Amino acid sequence: MTKILILGGGGMIGQKLAQRILDQNIFSNAQVTLFDRAFPPNELSAKTITGDISNPSTAQQLAHTRPDVIFHLAAIVSGQAEAEFDLGWSVNMMAMWHLLGALRDEHDASGGSYRPRVVFASSIAVFGGPFPDKIGDEFLSAPQTSYGAQKAACELLVSDFSRKGFIDGISLRLPTICVRPGKANAAASSFFSGIIREPLNGMEAILPVPDTVRHWHASPRSAARFLTHAALLNTDLLEGRRALNLPGISCTVAEQIEALRLVAGQDAVNRIKVKPDQTIMRMVDGWPRNFMPTRALALGFKAEKTFDEIINTYIQDDLKG
Amino acid sequence: MTKILILGGGGMIGQKLAQRILDQNIFSNAQVTLFDRAFPPNELSAKTITGDISNPSTAQQLAHTRPDVIFHLAAIVSGQAEAEFDLGWSVNMMAMWHLLGALRDEHDASGGSYRPRVVFASSIAVFGGPFPDKIGDEFLSAPQTSYGAQKAACELLVSDFSRKGFIDGISLRLPTICVRPGKANAAASSFFSGIIREPLNGMEAILPVPDTVRHWHASPRSAARFLTHAALLNTDLLEGRRALNLPGISCTVAEQIEALRLVAGQDAVNRIKVKPDQTIMRMVDGWPRNFMPTRALALGFKAEKTFDEIINTYIQDDLKG
Numbered sequence: 001m002t003k004i005l006i007l008g009g010g011g012m013i014g015q016k017l018a019q020r021i022l023d024q025n026i027f028s029n030a031q032v033t034l035f036d037r038a039f040p041p042n043e044l045s046a047k048t049i050t051g052d053i054s055n056p057s058t059a060q061q062l063a064h065t066r067p068d069v070i071f072h073l074a075a076i077v078s079g080q081a082e083a084e085f086d087l088g089w090s091v092n093m094m095a096m097w098h099l100l101g102a103l104r105d106e107h108d109a110s111g112g113s114y115r116p117r118v119v120f121a122s123s124i125a126v127f128g129g130p131f132p133d134k135i136g137d138e139f140l141s142a143p144q145t146s147y148g149a150q151k152a153a154c155e156l157l158v159s160d161f162s163r164k165g166f167i168d169g170i171s172l173r174l175p176t177i178c179v180r181p182g183k184a185n186a187a188a189s190s191f192f193s194g195i196i197r198e199p200l201n202g203m204e205a206i207l208p209v210p211d212t213v214r215h216w217h218a219s220p221r222s223a224a225r226f227l228t229h230a231a232l233l234n235t236d237l238l239e240g241r242r243a244l245n246l247p248g249i250s251c252t253v254a255e256q257i258e259a260l261r262l263v264a265g266q267d268a269v270n271r272i273k274v275k276p277d278q279t280i281m282r283m284v285d286g287w288p289r290n291f292m293p294t295r296a297l298a299l300g301f302k303a304e305k306t307f308d309e310i311i312n313t314y315i316q317d318d319l320k321g
Numbered sequence: 322m323t324k325i326l327i328l329g330g331g332g333m334i335g336q337k338l339a340q341r342i343l344d345q346n347i348f349s350n351a352q353v354t355l356f357d358r359a360f361p362p363n364e365l366s367a368k369t370i371t372g373d374i375s376n377p378s379t380a381q382q383l384a385h386t387r388p389d390v391i392f393h394l395a396a397i398v399s400g401q402a403e404a405e406f407d408l409g410w411s412v413n414m415m416a417m418w419h420l421l422g423a424l425r426d427e428h429d430a431s432g433g434s435y436r437p438r439v440v441f442a443s444s445i446a447v448f449g450g451p452f453p454d455k456i457g458d459e460f461l462s463a464p465q466t467s468y469g470a471q472k473a474a475c476e477l478l479v480s481d482f483s484r485k486g487f488i489d490g491i492s493l494r495l496p497t498i499c500v501r502p503g504k505a506n507a508a509a510s511s512f513f514s515g516i517i518r519e520p521l522n523g524m525e526a527i528l529p530v531p532d533t534v535r536h537w538h539a540s541p542r543s544a545a546r547f548l549t550h551a552a553l554l555n556t557d558l559l560e561g562r563r564a565l566n567l568p569g570i571s572c573t574v575a576e577q578i579e580a581l582r583l584v585a586g587q588d589a590v591n592r593i594k595v596k597p598d599q600t601i602m603r604m605v606d607g608w609p610r611n612f613m614p615t616r617a618l619a620l621g622f623k624a625e626k627t628f629d630e631i632i633n634t635y636i637q638d639d640l641k642g
């Protein structure tokens with residue numbers, strides 16, 4: 001049996017990940033537990049626990065069940081972390097501190113035999129400009145948002161607790177996930193999905209930035225695949241550098257729109273309304289645009305090759321064709 | 322009046338820094354307060370406060386005095402942080418978290434007018450191998466010690482609290498400080514000073530690593546100068562990247578010994594005894610050897626040009642010629 005705990009299991013990626021684990025025989029006899037503040041209606045055959053991840057006693061209780069694999073996806077999104085400074089640091093950083101401390105207590109209590117795989121959903125927001133044309137695996141992390149700083153701090157914790165042998169962790173700097181199904185969220189990056197999703201659903205979408213903005217994308221399907229791949233990876237291959245830049249698609253908003261035209265026609269494109277938003281523009285300006293994720297590719301992480309493919313993934317997985 | 326608070330003011334660098342501020346007219350009408358767990362006997366005309374920096378209420382009390390400039394030098398050294406995991410994270414990271422929170426409370430209470438300069442003593446230990454020949458300003462921080470991870474996490478905090486306007490911070494990645502006067506300490510790097518200091522004082526010194534080990538050094542005098550330079554710097558020039566690699570001297574242990582021979586003769590060199598220590602070798606192996614600190618040089622930070630100069634600085638400042 002493989003005991004799997006997904007923190008943030010009620011979120012979009014958490015649900016996709018649980019579905020993937022339950023549908024495909026990735027872990028032997030997987031027993032999946034989802035933890036979140038709340039859950040959407042769903043038909044997943046997984047246990048759910050509701051609570052607040054930033055509560056230290058919650059971290060202790062979860063650690064005490066000794067999961068073999070913990071996916072940590074729980075986060076306050078970038079826009080909200082920027083607006084609510086305390087909440088962002090509390091949930092996005094201090095909760096990791098409490099969790100790792102609790103896991104270390106279990107490690108100690110087990111006489112050192114308990115050492116769970118922890119897969120942490122970090123983000124390309126750990127990077128801040130100015131950027132090279134393509135960000136390489138040795139580029140500095142100089143975040144320009146609180147969200148990015150919190151993710152980078154967690155990477156350091158995951159790495160040090162792993163180096164000491166308390167856990168066996170890995171941090172994945174996820175590209176912006178696109179196309180997100182469902183409603184827009186408070187992430188400043190939400191529009192990257194909205195301009196594709198809303199038109200495909202016959203609704204109007206707001207574009208708050210110029211169409212020359214370039215960004216780095218992967219589909220929810222790729223995100224779930226990255227996470228399970230990381231859970232099964234031989235972490236010796238990381239050679240002590242436990243935070244990875246992942247593959248994705250680099251394209252401009254204009255190229256996203258062109259792909260939408262190809263897949264769904266001009267009518268869909270006409271539903272995108274330009275409405276500049278200075279706050280979002282300022283945040284997006286500080287975000288990375290393109291990567292050369294050599295290490296992750298060598299370690300077998302795979303993403304889409306074109307933005308058309310990303311749109312078609314959304315249509316297949318979330319509009320059910 | 323300039324209210325100056327030096328956290329870790331009882332340590333070697335803290336004392337040198339206080340001396341420099343009091344001797345030279347760097348700040349207008351400087352009123353210096355030193356905070357530490359304990360103080361060595363000294364003749365500095367500075368107020369001293371004794372306490373534990375990792376106590377949140379201590380951080381609040383110190384912040385409540387609203388210093389204009391805060392030098393944060395308080396730390397558990399690398400060897401001890403590696404041996405005592407909890408103590409290291411508590412003093413080297415959580416204490417910064419409490420301090421910055423307390424400073425932010427003062428910022429808020431002042432209606433936003435209080436925004437102190439915070440100069441944080443970070444370290445080249447934020448870097449972990451493999452390294453390029455010379456570490457550039459855009460090289461990733463991938464620490465391989467708890468001490469390095471804690472320093473890197475503090476840099477993220479200083480940067481984000483500064484970006485939000487609560488403080489005006491800067492992190493200095495100090496080279497290994499050499500020659501440290503006084504006794505050896507628990508830093509794994511302590512021997513770099515010991516092999517110069519002990520022979521100059523007629524004592525035997527232990528060399529725990531091969532003499533081919535290359536490392537990055539600056540004198541205590543340079544360290545004090547870096548810190549005051551940072552306190553007076555126009556931080557707009559940092560363009561949001563508030564952690565700096567500083568200038569120093571890159572040399573091998575053999576080159577250090579050769580410089581000792583030049584300055585003090587073969588008798589001094591004969592006092593160095595080779596006694597390999599695997600633990601220290603493993604830690605030092607993961608440390609950086611050389612830098613190209615372009616930004617810091619452009620911002621006016623200056624260090625010694627040769628290791629002879631570093632030895633002579635020790636003789637002038639600490640052996641009083």
